[in-house]
Amino acid sequence: MSQKKSGVLLHPSSFSTQYGYGDIGLYAYRYVDFLRQAGQNLWQVLPLGPVNESDCPYQSSSAFAGNIYLISVELLILDGYVKQEYVNGLFNGQVLSFEQSKQLKNVVFHKSFQRFTENKMFLLDSFLDFCLRNQYWLEDYSSYVVLQEYFSIGWEQWPVNNIQSLQSKYNIDVSEKVLYQKFLQFIFDQQWSALKKYANNNGIKIIGDVPIYLSHDSVDVWKNPDLFLLDSQGNSTFISGSPPDNFSSTGQLWNTCLYRWEKHKENSYYWWIERLKMIKTRCDFIRLDHFRGFVEFWAIPAGVNEAEIGCWEKGPGEEFFFEILKHFNKEDFIVEDMGIITDDIIRIRNQFQFMGIKVLQCKFDQKIFKDDNYTYYTGTHDTDTLLGWIKKDNNQIKDHEHLVQEAWNIIETVSASKAKYVIFQIQDLLMLDSEYRMNVPGSAIGNWHYLFDENSIAEKTVLKLKDITEKNKR
Structure with missing residues (x-):
């Protein structure tokens, strides 16, 4: 039997960075450190592709591209693409909504692209290699974004169907706009690859989502x-x-x-x-x-x-x-x-x-799980938080401390199960109520914007999770 594993579900957009929309920068690295300290060896994320206005990662405009708003502004500063003073002037220390954050990040991205082009970094081997490795989808995706931005209507209504026709019919040159989209995908790829390498080097494997x-x-x-x-x-x-x-x-x-x-x-x-x-x-x-x-x-x-x-x-x-x-x-x-x-x-x-998958909060047929070949979840992005679920399921438990103890008992039971992998939502480990859930299926508003405060992880939580994990030989 393969080694049992234990991990935590948290999407990068939920990191509470100073730039509003969570990203794959320094907060993400500290999160990997938390996983290691807590004895975890899995990190599950939601889909990493581009999102629409609702920020739903399951409604994407590409099966291949990355979500540019996960790009870390901090890392752009550290890598010399943009100056700290410029960024400070834009964000001005405000706590931003996801929409405001995306608007300001776009300004930072354009400023970073300016340095990229001025220094002819598009001639660097790293960028050319990225374009070559991703030629199956990158050119089409970059062209699609440019066409979509130009016409602002569904692709089935576009008067032209490719970049060459757009340029000739409207007498414009959009080659730099196409290059800009490639640049953003290149930066996403670099930042994510470095984060994945850091996670892997710390014994953490990443579960993606398609x-x-x-x-x-x-x-x-x-x-x-x-x-x-x-x-x-x-x-x-x-x-x-x-x-x-x-x-x-x-x-x-x-x-x-x-x-x-x-x-x-x-x-x-x-x-x-x-x-x-x-x-x-x-x-x-x-x-x-x-x-x-x-x-x-x-x-x-x-x-x-x-x-x-x-x-x-x-x-x-x-x-x-x-x-x-x-x-x-x-x-x-x-x-x-x-x-x-x-x-x-x-x-x-x-x-x-x-x-397969088994979720504690969902009804399931025991015959489906005759062996240990499944991942056991306390909850997923589509369910209530564990604490919220317990409160609804056990109305007789009114005392908060009793609710918390019951939640930890359940976490320990899941960890002690025969499942090969177990995954806990970060909200469940932090004992957060229903208002902090990620998504309510069938609801069109108020989803996908949960923000995780790394300061809310007490040392006793880290030690408790580590103790449960080690006791169950995960």
């Missing part, structure tokens, strides 16, 4: 319309979602694109393989979101406002995973096998010996 679906307004749908369920004008014919389940009594409308799986099969799932290869360079393990969707998926007619109005359609099933495992090891994956799980889904998961 959303099964993408936004219609994404470069991947724009460049590969034949791979998605679209009509001849480029509009979605069906959208993603889920019927009523444990997370939502009315089901969920995800409004992301569904795949035309027969087209993916024609080229041996090449797009998926390239996508997973990219994620594997950024993370040590891949949480494969919505595993059920690869076996069968809920298809909702476009334009419908009720998730219940849909039907189950067949996914690619085992043939998809046979192809994927020609390029990866089964140990690379943790499959999110939650929701309404059928015998078919259990069969395919067991056939490939994928590690």
Whole structure:
């Protein structure tokens, strides 16, 4: 049996930096130090791709690019791209909303890019190598962002469909704007790679997350319309979602694109393989979101406002995973096998010996977990905090200290389980109430903006978590 592991779930956007939107700078390095001191060996993050206005990491405009707002301003200063005085004048020591932070970060990014171009750093081997390694997606993504910014409408309505046509038709040169997008992806890649190396050197492996679906307004749908369920004008014919389940009594409308799986099969799932290869360079393990969707998926007619109005359609099933495992090891994956799980889904998961998921707060069938090949969570980004859940589930417990003790008892029980991996939300270790949860499924506002205060981790919390972890030989 492989070594048991223990870790913590916290997305980088939640780091309470002085620049508002959390990033992958010095706070993240101190967080890795906390994981090491607490005896942890896993760090789980949410998807690292670009986000939309809601900041939802599961609604991305690219399956390959990184979220530029995770770029650390501190590291840009330390690396000489921008001066501290300039940044201080912009941010002025204020506590910012995510939206304000993104606006000001854009100003810092442009200032950094100015130095990048003035010093002809685009000729450096490191930048040229980055562009070469990522040529499959980088040019398309950079062009997509420029076109989207220019037209400010959905790609299916653009009067031109590429950068060359944009430049000739409107007599403008946008080559520098394209270079700017490449620069931002280069900086993200450098900063994230350095952080991952630091984590790995400290015995911490990173669990990444791959959303099964993408936004219609994404470069991947724009460049590969034949791979998605679209009509001849480029509009979605069906959208993603889920019927009523444990997370939502009315089901969920995800409004992301569904795949035309027969087209993916024609080229041996090449797009998926390239996508997973990219994620594997950024993370040590891949949480494969919505595993059920690869076996069968809920298809909702476009334009419908009720998730219940849909039907189950067949996914690619085992043939998809046979192809994927020609390029990866089964140990690379943790499959999110939650929701309404059928015998078919259990069969395919067991056939490939994928590690499944079990969440304490969600109902589950014991027959699904006959062995230890699963990751056990106190909660996820979609559930309540542990303390909030206990309060709702045990109304008779009124005293805060009793609630906290019950939460620690549960954490110890999860750690002592037979599960190969256990993951605790940082909110659960900090004994935070429901108002600090990351997301409420089915709710469109107030999500994804939890901010973690590193000063709230008391030494006794670190020691307690370390003691529980060591006692259970994780």
